[in-house]
Amino acid sequence: MDNISIARLLDETASLLEIDAADPFRIRSYRRAAEAVEQQTTQLVTLVDDPKQLLAIPGIGKSMAANIQALLSTGTIPLREELLQKYKPTMLELLRLPGMGPKTVALVWSACQVSDIDSLEAAAKAGHLTKLPRMGEKFVTKLLKGIEDHRKNSSRFRVDKAQYHADIISNLIREFPGIDEITPAGSLRRGRETVGDLDLLVTGPACESDVVSAAVEYVAALPLIDKLLAKGQNKVSFTLRNNLQVDVRLLPRSGYGAALQYFTGSKMHNVALRQRAIKRGLTLNEYALLRVEDNTIIAAASEADIYNALDLDYIPPEVRENSGELEAAAAHTLPHLITLADIRGDLHMHTDATDGRDTIRQMAEAALARGLKYIAITDHSKNLAMTNGMDDARAIDHIKNIRKIDAEMKGKIRVLPGIEVDILADGALDLEDTTLAQMDIVVASVHSHFNQSIEEMTTRVLRALENPYVRILGHPTGRKVLGREGYAINIDLILKRVAELGVAVEHNANPARSDLNDLNLRLAKQYGCKIVVDTDAHSTEELDQMRYGITQLRRAWLTPTDILNTKPTADSFLQSLRSKP
DNA sequence: GCCGTTTTCGGCCCGACTGTTTTCAGTCG
Numbered sequence: 218m219d220n221i222s223i224a225r226l227l228d229e230t231a232s233l234l235e236i237d238a239a240d241p242f243r244i245r246s247y248r249r250a251a252e253a254v255e256q257q258t259t260q261l262v263t264l265v266d267d268p269k270q271l272l273a274i275p276g277i278g279k280s281m282a283a284n285i286q287a288l289l290s291t292g293t294i295p296l297r298e299e300l301l302q303k304y305k306p307t308m309l310e311l312l313r314l315p316g317m318g319p320k321t322v323a324l325v326w327s328a329c330q331v332s333d334i335d336s337l338e339a340a341a342k343a344g345h346l347t348k349l350p351r352m353g354e355k356f357v358t359k360l361l362k363g364i365e366d367h368r369k370n371s372s373r374f375r376v377d378k379a380q381y382h383a384d385i386i387s388n389l390i391r392e393f394p395g396i397d398e399i400t401p402a403g404s405l406r407r408g409r410e411t412v413g414d415l416d417l418l419v420t421g422p423a424c425e426s427d428v429v430s431a432a433v434e435y436v437a438a439l440p441l442i443d444k445l446l447a448k449g450q451n452k453v454s455f456t457l458r459n460n461l462q463v464d465v466r467l468l469p470r471s472g473y474g475a476a477l478q479y480f481t482g483s484k485m486h487n488v489a490l491r492q493r494a495i496k497r498g499l500t501l502n503e504y505a506l507l508r509v510e511d512n513t514i515i516a517a518a519s520e521a522d523i524y525n526a527l528d529l530d531y532i533p534p535e536v537r538e539n540s541g542e543l544e545a546a547a548a549h550t551l552p553h554l555i556t557l558a559d560i561r562g563d564l565h566m567h568t569d570a571t572d573g574r575d576t577i578r579q580m581a582e583a584a585l586a587r588g589l590k591y592i593a594i595t596d597h598s599k600n601l602a603m604t605n606g607m608d609d610a611r612a613i614d615h616i617k618n619i620r621k622i623d624a625e626m627k628g629k630i631r632v633l634p635g636i637e638v639d640i641l642a643d644g645a646l647d648l649e650d651t652t653l654a655q656m657d658i659v660v661a662s663v664h665s666h667f668n669q670s671i672e673e674m675t676t677r678v679l680r681a682l683e684n685p686y687v688r689i690l691g692h693p694t695g696r697k698v699l700g701r702e703g704y705a706i707n708i709d710l711i712l713k714r715v716a717e718l719g720v721a722v723e724h725n726a727n728p729a730r731s732d733l734n735d736l737n738l739r740l741a742k743q744y745g746c747k748i749v750v751d752t753d754a755h756s757t758e759e760l761d762q763m764r765y766g767i768t769q770l771r772r773a774w775l776t777p778t779d780i781l782n783t784k785p786t787a788d789s790f791l792q793s794l795r796s797k798p
Numbered sequence: 799g800c801c802g803t804t805t806t807c808g809g810c811c812c813g814a815c816t817g818t819t820t821t822c823a824g825t826c827g
Binding site for chain 1: 799800801809810811812813814815816817818819822823824825826827
């Protein structure tokens with residue numbers, strides 16, 4: 218069992234305890250333990266014989282260490298089993314619906330024996346819920362909408378989770394002798410925000426057709442497989458414990474490019490590409506690009522060969538959606554898409570002063586190690602009390618600490634003082650202008666939206682933008698990739714105003730948080746908005762999530778000049794922002 | 799359930815916002 222699975226089970230136990238109305242602090246200790254386990258770089262399964270190392274992890278005490286050992290040896294923990302006698306596992310899914318917290322889940326269970334989404338929907342539609350305390354028409358409407366959204370998304374996995382599993386599986390497969398290359402294809406390679414299943418393409422001498430069976434057997438016996446679905450000549454399909462389906466294809470080097478092209482998609486891109494081939498008397502399939510008349514192979518080993526043989530420039534996977542990329546590749550006008558290496562600064566991150574894990578110095582050094590030239594420390598303001606958000610006095614004090622680290626970094630990397638302020642329901646910010654005036658970067662973000670109407674929400678953000686100290690609009694749509702949808706907002710209006718005022722709009726790179734989708738990114742470019750991409754990192758590791766933001770920018774066809782934090786220095790970046798009053 | 803002591807028990811993240819209320823419980827970040 219890997220760390221992520223352990224973390225998930227601990228987290229589920231916490232949720233069950235919540236439904237059971239257990240001691241909140243006990244619940245939190247399970248959540249904290251889950252987080253701690255998830256952040257471990259070494260797999261706990263390797264430490265199981267040495268409880269001392271488990272206990273060395275902050276948040277893991279005697280009982281939790283015993284829980285982890287039980288998980289590793291039996292796959293579950295006694296407390297979890299006990300709770301599952303009282304409650305159904307499907308109730309955990311109910312918690313993912315908006316407005317459904319532990320109390321409400323417990324209520325519908327005790328009052329209507331509702332324990333899963335289908336029966337909750339039925340009860341809602343039959344009007345049974347409005348008879349319960351604190352549940353009116355509005356709640357039911359919101360709930361039904363939430364169920365609909367949930368169904369749309371729940372079968373897909375967030376890109377970073379899929380990438381994590383792809384990396385683990387790839388590392389295991391790579392241990393087999395004669396494997397050279399493993400590439401995730403499909404929507405993961407195209408950089409979609411969510412992934413339905415994982416397609417891993419593998420090649421190397423061990424994948425040649427006369428010897429491939431040994432490698433197939435090896436893959437089919439991987440320890441992390443939950444259910445083996447199929448085992449063919451060169452393909453193994455299985456699911457992981459989290460239900461993610463994985464298809465591993467072992468392919469000879471000679472046809473690797475054709476397979477990569479075929480399985481990367483998208484479907485629409487491939488259809489258009491095959492039509493182009495047919496016009497040229499060629500046919501394209503998953504094995505090769507062939508001449509129709511005599512089946513001669515024209516190209517197969519690399520994707521570039523195939524595109525070039527069709528008189529196209531190489532098309533990066535992120536833009537393979539049949540939305541103009543074939544025409545552009547034919548005309549040699551594909552833009553030079555932005556890459557991770559173009560990014561010079563990260564303008565949104567947190568430290569242990571609020572809800573981050575690491576210190577200002579650790580963040581600065583980690584950013585430096587990642588090649589960045591400047592960062593902004595933007596901890597939370599007081600309204601986010603739960604994060605230990607800072608009031609005016611603390612925020613001003615924090616600037617001193619940031620400047621001190623900035624000086625200590627001796628110009629190797631600039632560390633800019635900033636703050637992430639909360640936009641209140643009336644559009645006001647929760648700190649004084651005199652405080653904001655001392656910050657280089659003020660990120661204004663909405664943190665509570667609930668059921669404000671589109672008009673209210675839009676007005677709220679527009680009002681906040683009028684504050685002259687706001688330099689970046691943080692997570693403008695509040696959109697989450699999975700689960701609860703973001704707030705309803707007139708993004709069109711917001712982006713227009715952002716462009717007029719010279720405020721920058723944030724593209725939040727962290728898939729777990731919120732961001733602009735590629736459509737809105739294109740809109741932002743069209744309106745001439747200044748765009749920054751940042752990680753909103755809460756730990757040094759999260760700085761690595763910049764890669765997911767870049768992929769989204771590439772999907773929107775954006776180039777280095779479209780993004781503000783490709784500016785080479787902190788000064789040139791600050792100059793390109795809305796000027797301070 | 800963890801942690802750190804003042805070493806064996808008390809503290810641990812709290813305020814805005816909503817719906818259904820007529821004073822507040824529950825959700826969310």
